[in-house]
Amino acid sequence: MRLDVVSIFPEYLAALDLSLVGKAAKSGLLDVRVHDLREWTYDRHRTVDDTPYGGGAGMVMKPEPWGEALDAVAPADGPSQPRLIVPTPAGRPFTQELAYELAAEPWLAFACGRYEGIDARVAAHAAERMRVDEVSIGDYVLNGGEVAVLVIVEAVARLLPGVIGNPESLSEESHSGDGLLEYPVYTKPPTWRGHAVPDVLLSGNHGLVAQWRHHESVRRTAERRPDLLAAWGAAVADKDDAVS
Numbered sequence: 366m367r368l369d370v371v372s373i374f375p376e377y378l379a380a381l382d383l384s385l386v387g388k389a390a391k392s393g394l395l396d397v398r399v400h401d402l403r404e405w406t407y408d409r410h411r412t413v414d415d416t417p418y419g420g421g422a423g424m425v426m427k428p429e430p431w432g433e434a435l436d437a438v439a440p441a442d443g444p445s446q447p448r449l450i451v452p453t454p455a456g457r458p459f460t461q462e463l464a465y466e467l468a469a470e471p472w473l474a475f476a477c478g479r480y481e482g483i484d485a486r487v488a489a490h491a492a493e494r495m496r497v498d499e500v501s502i503g504d505y506v507l508n509g510g511e512v513a514v515l516v517i518v519e520a521v522a523r524l525l526p527g528v529i530g531n532p533e534s535l536s537e538e539s540h541s542g543d544g545l546l547e548y549p550v551y552t553k554p555p556t557w558r559g560h561a562v563p564d565v566l567l568s569g570n571h572g573l574v575a576q577w578r579h580h581e582s583v584r585r586t587a588e589r590r591p592d593l594l595a596a597w598g599a600a601v602a603d604k605d606d607a608v609s
């Protein structure tokens with residue numbers, strides 16, 4: 366998968382060289398290219414922002430550098446186009462489902478906003494030749510899109526075949542499979558600072574372990590995310606209806 370990230374702080378994306386994403390890049394599973402938006406500015410101050418039409422606080426990212434950057438990353442007459450992700454708190458929520466959808470794309474490009482965001486015509490113009498998704502990583506406001514891109518890339522990259530050592534670990538996770546949160550996990554020693562691992566996990570009885578894990582998943586989901594539990598309950602009821 367090819368990933369292009371355009372930002373005024375390319376150094377922020379250095380984290381893409383680390384851990385599993387970095388390894389995936391080194392092994393050729395990912396082709397990561399980070400670009401400095403200011404390469405497409407021509408004044409002494411390398412200006413990328415201007416005051417908002419209509420007035421108000423803050424600055425808006427100018428369309429010209431963005432238009433040129435996207436033309437350079439994905440020439441309009443190129444053989445293919447990326448799917449462009451524009452992080453914004455006003456976007457569609459980023460979910461595990463969307464991560465799976467993006468993991469199926471051969472090429473993703475990311476436009477990191479700063480200030481009050483990017484002139485809206487940039488996304489509208491790009492959408493004339495590529496799929497554009499404005500995506501929010503949560504209901505809070507960051508200073509820039511770089512951290513959002515790190516979140517999205519990490520969630521997407523770990524779904525690519527070969528990135529995670531044991532692909533089975535993906536299917537039992539929170540937000541995957543049945544939609545419940547994952548059960549609590551433990552490792553050695555059996556007792557640590559007065560806290561013991563639940564006996565059932567030491568029993569060697571796989572049936573009982575599976576039962577305990579499911580029960581803990583439901584308990585945790587009910588406690589922390591009743592919205593997810595309701596969706597799970599509705600899905601189970603639908604399945605039961607289909608069987609009977």
Ligand code: SAM
Nearest residue numbers: 452453454478482501502506507508509510513
């Ligand atoms: N004025 C914008 C608004 O109220 O919707 C917020 C702009 S924010 C200060 C600057 C940039 O940070 C955005 O253009 C976007 O790239 C990024 N950003 C901030 N919060 C985000 C979030 N929750 N999800 C994704 N990107 C976010």
